[in-house]
């Protein structure tokens with residue numbers, strides 16, 4: 001350890017001295033809303049769709065059966081000739097594409113990821129009110145770098161089990177011990193005169209597929 | 214805080230320059246007005262905003278009240294998850310720790326994601342002195358770094374540069390730092406962003422060490438949270454083998470659940486979005502995913518002094534959203550650099566003099582760099598009563614005995630600057646009279662003995678600036 005334990009003692013000592021006279025803190029209040037959206041799956045799904053589009057993700061609705069051809073079409077439309085396949089991705093999802101598979105076993109190097117055109121994943125959760133998909137490195141998602149380096153990310157959301165309305169509904173369903181990435185539209189910046197520009201470092205194209213059975 | 218700002222002229226001298234720079238004023242005005250209108254719309258979407266704001270305020274007050282316990286909790290949780298925790302009493306110690314950690318990896322360059330804490334400590338300069346090159350990867354920070362400049366806004370550090378200036382900087386400087394700007398680069402934002410993507414990608418792909426701050430750290434789980442837009446944060450947090458995060462001790466929230474409040478209030482207050490494009494959360498290290506080594510450096514650097522001040526400590530609730538900058542009539546005219554610290558605008562006016570003390574001219578002048586209009590309080594997602602703290606700090610400056618005389622002069626010049634810029638003042642007073650009736654006389658909640666009982670005073674400043682000035686100085 002670089003820092004001597006005395007710095008720890010010093011900082012903690014200063015904190016305790018600073019608070020010596022402080023009265024108890026007031027109770028934390030949580031009377032804010034659990035959700036801002038009516039409890040109706042179709043409404044929640046429409047809101048997710050709308051908010052994803054608002055942040056310039058492509059949104060597609062389909063059935064499980066139609067998924068391979070939908071994914072195949074999306075990859076082809078974007079001219080993707082190679083696709084990163086995270087461990088645990090259902091094999092059928094890519095059955096409609098002839099893009100070259102890049103499996104992450106052994107792990108692809110950053111340069112190899114950079115040379116891949118696309119990545120296809122599932123997700124852990126989608127949040128309607130914020131237009132967000134959440135990845136937690138679970139099966140069919142892979143480690144974080146896989147969805148970061150390729151320029152096209154196609155993300156499949158299971159409408160029946162993975163859509164919640166709000167943030168207060170989302171957090172209890174996630175496991176804090178897993179590395180988690182919340183994605184709301186493609187990479188963007190407003191650093192130049194506040195003009196929003198899609199795509200700086202993350203995937204410049206995000207296609208979300210909402211699958212219902 | 215950083216040596217970068219030593220010898221800064223006091224607020225009015227620095228502001229004078231900005232006021233005479235028409236490009237800067239135009240950029241600032243456009244930017245702040247654009248963001249403030251968008252923010253208002255994003256906030257209006259949530260009809261429980263006032264309750265989220267109150268919850269955020271109380272979560273932060275609660276955390277600060279028991280900060281020693283929560284710091285120990287964070288340390289335990291991060292350590293249990295495979296990370297190593299370091300404690301830095303001041304900027305120098307933080308920089309020393311980071312430099313040693315980088316050297317131990319054998320690397321001589323690092324990639325950095327925008328972090329106010331490391332700007333505060335002057336980490337880049339400290340690393341440079343040790344032969345380590347730190348590459349800023351946020352687009353705005355890149356513009357600032359390539360331009361040999363200082364950031365002027367918390368969220369949009371290059372707000373003072375327009376697209377033509379950015380193109381010129383990219384053309385002349387990118388080659389010095391790595392991949393040059395593409396031939397024939399124009400000044401369209403999309404092309405400039407593409408140039409930055411290409412320039413930085415080679416650095417990300419070969420980076421072995423990443424340096425970040427964090428927006429939040431969760432005590433119960435040891436989880437760190439970084440909120441961003443561009444994906445450079447994800448690059449720095451994910452691709453390197455070693456990650457070093459330098460985080461102020463006030464960034465703690467007690468529970469995982471607390472994020473449900475701040476992830477609603479921060480993006481809407483800051484970029485006026487329902488949610489920013491990317492949020493990364495990680496807990497220690499994970500086998501086969503991301504850095505194999507994780508170091509957390511907990512930074513004090515004046516925060517415990519701030520914590521000791523019962524009025525001023527509320528500044529530590531700040532989640533750095535920058536909403537207060539965008540509504541401030543003084544910031545709009547003076548520009549970010551006039552505040553002489555990494556924290557500009559209203560939050561800078563109360564945070565810098567507390568972190569650094571009021572011994573220097575710039576720090577003594579900052580509490581006067583305001584018309585006390587209260588617009589900052591109104592938009593603050595954690596309800597920091599900035600005018601209240603400003604008035605409190607003015608009293609402290611005025612009480613400073615010996616060197617008080619010199620500092621009093623600075624204070625007077627600052628106040629005069631405001632009087633000489635009636636637009637700043639009038640905008641402020643107009644806003645104040647419009648909003649004052651919205652400000653509760655008492656905040657809801659139990660008992661007069663609550664920790665923030667000083668806030669039972671009227672939330673708005675007790676008297677308009679002109680009256681205050683007359684009574685105290687005329």
Ligand code: SF4
Pocket residue numbers: 482530531532533534535536537538560589592593594595596597
């Ligand atoms: S003081 Fe409040 S409004 Fe200003 S940056 Fe901090 S949290 Fe945002």
